[in-house]
Amino acid sequence: MTPSYTLAEMLRQADALAEDLRTLHGQTLEQVRGVPVGQDRSVISRVYLVGSGDSYHAALAAQMAFHRLAGVSCEPLSALRMLEYGAAWEQDDALLSGALVIGISASGGNRRLIEALERAGEHGARTLAITATAHSPLTQVADHTLTLPLAGLRPCPGIRTYQASLLGLLLTAIELGRQRGHRSAYADVLNREVLAAADAVEATTxxxxxxxxxxxxxxxxxxxxxxxxxxxxxxxxxxxxxxxxxxxxxxxxxxxxxxxxxxxxxxxxxxxxxxxxxxxxxxxxxxxxxxxxxxxxxxxxxxxxxxxxxxxxxxxxxxxxxxxxxxxxxxxxxxxxxxxxxxxxxxxxxxxxxxxxxxx
CATH class of the missing domain: 3.40.50.10490 (Glucose-6-phosphate isomerase like protein; domain 1)
Known part of the structure; x- marks a missing residue:
């Protein structure tokens, strides 16, 4: 059955963004701090951010945060590019042994992305799924998962899901920087800045x-x-x-x-x-x-x-x-x-x- 899309739902989702940011921030931060992706500084030397559509756009928007706040090389890739071209699969597995591959999909059902994370894991990369859907196929293939549940989500071009994906990426970049040796106090400041942005989101909306x-x-x-x-x-x-x-x-x-x-x-x-x-x-x-x-x-x-x-x-x-x-x-x-x-x-x-x- 085709989902019922309405324009009114788009406006409702836009109006929900500030409160979503306030609600999801604490839940997401708690999850992120439980993901030990960067505790050994020698392990994670680069990050791939992988998705399709809105998820890929969020990856591009978050790239700078990984460069500047986590101190790692970061490359956003579409799911197909990662799968077929992006990670030099046919070369030495050592190329991915220091990589973290973050797969982003609100539904958790992107087939190309699932295949890309599976292959990345087979070649020695650590993998993390960021999704709004618990127990989705994407979560079954990733080493770790951030689930960002959005209460009352209805069919709509991605608006709330886009912000949730972006939030998950930004908080992951901050935590990765902390685990790689940045001062914890600095990470705390950054996390408070993200939460404070909810007021700016509300005023701008x-x-x-x-x-x-x-x-x-x-x-x-x-x-x-x-x-x-x-x-x-x-x-x-x-x-x-x-x-x-x-x-x-x-x-x-x-x-x-x-x-x-x-x-x-x-x-x-x-x-x-x-x-x-x-x-x-x-x-x-x-x-x-x-x-x-x-x-x-x-x-x-x-x-x-x-x-x-x-x-x-x-x-x-x-x-x-x-x-x-x-x-x-x-x-x-x-x-x-x-x-x-x-x-x-x-x-x-x-x-x-x-x-x-x-x-x-």
Whole structure:
């Protein structure tokens, strides 16, 4: 039987994110501290973050946290790339003996991901599953599991599940850093920052609703929408494009800020809606340059930026403001919040429901 998807559920899930973060934080932290993935510093030298769809986007958004807070090399891979290309299976097993492979799947039923974790374990890697579904097939093949249960979850393009996956990854990065020798007090500070981000999530969600509703009128008729970002914002860009596709059946594409300047800058129509993830951090200045360039070419520019970023406010046609301050490693907790409501309102303007494109 086909699940019953509604636009109202998308808005309910967006409204639940702040409370989800508060509720899940303690439960997830307790589980993470029970996973001894990094107690021997010589064991874990690199991390693979593996998933498909939203799970892969969360992996991209969390990569910086593993680099900076855990102090390990980290590579996000789609499930198929990990399985067939990503880990040099046919070479010496020692290549994976120092690896931690984290498989992310809300349902826990991604067949390619299950096969990838099985193969990684066979070649000497430690494996960890992050899922919202207890006792799923993914949990049966992983050495350790983080289960992030979401009460009252209903059929919907991934919104609550995306944040839960991202939370699991961020707390794992912090704990891995602690187990590898970072001061426990520093890990405690980082964990408190993640929990405190719930207030910023709540304030940002409230501020975005009406702006997303008005913006939907502006972009619903566009043949394509671009979403641009870099660093953690690249994961957000892909996630936001996916929500527009899943909810409204419109074509949207996520792209790296720099790559857009080399390729998609040439695409038509000239007034194509172009969303720029411009959160504070390393790529913010480049995001401003790209937004300025895009507007000069005639694009309709939408900036996802700090609420007091006056430069972006002057450059963009529309600003989707982020309220509250978080370090860049955690910025995806805020930057993705517009995606669900905007996709919902675009679908409403087009009189469409999620996931209906290929139904009879």
């Amino acid at each position: 409230m501020a975005l609703r009406s702006r997303c509703e008005r913006l939907a009128d502006r972009i619903a008729g566009a043949p394509v929408t671009m979403v641009l970002g870099s660093g953690p914002g690249y994961g957000t860009a892909l996630f936001a494009a996916a929500k527009l596709i899943e909810a409204a059946g419109v074509f949207a594409a996520g792209q790296d800020l720099e790559e857009w300047e080399h390729v998609e800058v040439l695409a038509r129509p000239r007034d194509m809606p172009t969303m720029v993830i411009a959160t504070p951090g390393r790529s913010r200045s480049r995001a401003l340059q790209v937004a300025t360039r895009a507007r000069g070419y005639g694009r309709t520019v939408i900036a996802v930026a700090d609420d007091d970023d006056h430069d972006l406010a002057e450059t963009a046609h529309v600003v989707l403001p982020l309220h509250g301050t978080v370090r860049e490693e955690f910025s995806a907790l805020l930057s993705h919040l517009f995606a669900g409501p905007l996709a919902c309102f675009v679908a409403g303007r087009l009189n469409r429901l999620p996931f209906t494109t290929n139904r009879p």
